Amino acid sequence: MSSQAAIKRIRGLHRKKERISSGLAIAQGGKLVRELLESDMSLIELHVRADQQELLQGLTGVDMDIANQEELDKMATMQTGVSAVAVFEQPDYGALLPEEGEVYLACDAVADPGNLGTIIRSAENFGITGVVLGLETVDLFNPKCVQATMGSLFRVPTFRMDLFELNAVDVSIYKAELEGQSLYDVEMGSPAIVVVGNETHGVTEEFKEATAITIPITGDAESLNVGMAATVIAAELYRRELS
Amino acid sequence: MSSQAAIKRIRGLHRKKERISSGLAIAQGGKLVRELLESDMSLIELHVRADQQELLQGLTGVDMDIANQEELDKMATMQTGVSAVAVFEQPDYGALLPEEGEVYLACDAVADPGNLGTIIRSAENFGITGVVLGLETVDLFNPKCVQATMGSLFRVPTFRMDLFELNAVDVSIYKAELEGQSLYDVEMGSPAIVVVGNETHGVTEEFKEATAITIPITGDAESLNVGMAATVIAAELYRRELS
Secondary structure, three states: OOOHHHHHHHHHOOOHHHHHHHOEEEEEOHHHHHHHHOOOOOEEEEEEOHHHHHHHOOOOOOEEEEOOHHHHHHHOOOOOOOOEEEEEEOOOOOOOOOOOOOEEEEEOOOOOHHHHHHHHHHHHHOOOOEEEEOOOOOOOOOHHHHHHOOOHHHOOOEEEOOHHHHHHOOOEEEEEEEEEEEOOOOOOOOOEEEEEOEOOOEOOHHHOOOEEEEOOOOOOOOOOOHHHHHHHHHHHHHHHHHO | OOOHHHHHHHHHOOOHHHHHHHOEEEEEOHHHHHHHHOOOOOEEEEEEOHHHHHHHOOOOOOEEEEOOHHHHHHHOOOOOOOOEEEEEEOOOOOOOOOOOOOEEEEEOOOOOHHHHHHHHHHHHHOOOOEEEEOOOOOOOOOHHHHHHOOOHHHOOOEEEOOHHHHHHOOOEEEEEEEEEEEOOOOOOOOOEEEEEOEOOOEOOHHHOOOEEEEOOOOOOOOOOOHHHHHHHHHHHHHHHHHO
């Protein structure tokens, strides 16, 4: 059984303010909690349904218990019926910048947590070394974002910074825009950063010197959303690496 | 002002059963409603906030009015503050199959409406001619799916059928799987259909004869979700078309 205090503490982490002040975040659902346990993240607290109690095996120094469904539902943000809820420490990778041969993605004011989650997941899938998050980008530890990464969040290095500072670093900067050089024609420098922008406003003025690249699409279509755009760019860069 | 009867009628369309029996669906938000008005869809009913009343200009034969925010919020499924809600007829493209030079996507038991929306949007962006939906695939007119297509739903031909029947048609069938020939090495026949599967179970047994193709990803990663996978496949096919 989980205490009322635990439920209250975890519900507090639904709020960004509380996540920032505590440096903690939550992961929900048996699948995601398994990914968390297999990662290098620091686990603080774990509440599981009786049928998932094998998750507790071998853990030490963790505040853990068997919870009933009602308690878990109170801890969860998104769906009813989750079998596990965990609290983990937000990782601190320090200041990150790409080195020779590496490509980073930079998220400039990405607003939707689902899109940010897709970006992190694509970064891992396609060998992007790290993701930097602009100050205006949605909280990476927003529960919707954590879920959308499907665990990639636990493995991809991330770093929040004022992206304007990238302009002072010796790195080739590209930005995904509606108009620019075709993704398929651009020769990337190294190290490189590809900036993706806000869902409505695109990449900010701060990157006016960066090389604009565009994903060719058919004439009539609305543009891709930022999660899809980052996925296509990362897949193309990985395709080149393979060939 | 919108009548209580209109609100009730539109709220009925939040339910799949009602959408199927009526053949109608809803679009929400000024941006999406604009896309609807510019498309070939049959508009049945339109409720807009006073500041969006230019949307009503030039319309005939449509049940329309100026609604207040409270009324619109009652009609909407997903967010508060939508400025327009429209009812449209679900399009009937008849039986669709790809012809020489065309590629279709087929959705075999895609369960998440957001993923299906992403697939439809990518289909339009990357010149896929049509999308066939297996009987087990989520309702295309689920409001979450309609929103996720960002309007592509109004322009991409779709057809729901028993996908097993594709095996009797003279068309090259490929299926996206975790293991198979690399997407980048496969030479596609024509016409072609690429089947994407359920989020958990993949493509069903029915396509055991189809050529399995896979998107190369790095070793440790979880696989892409089905929306991302369809996006990468469609983008790659369009890249080939351009080169």
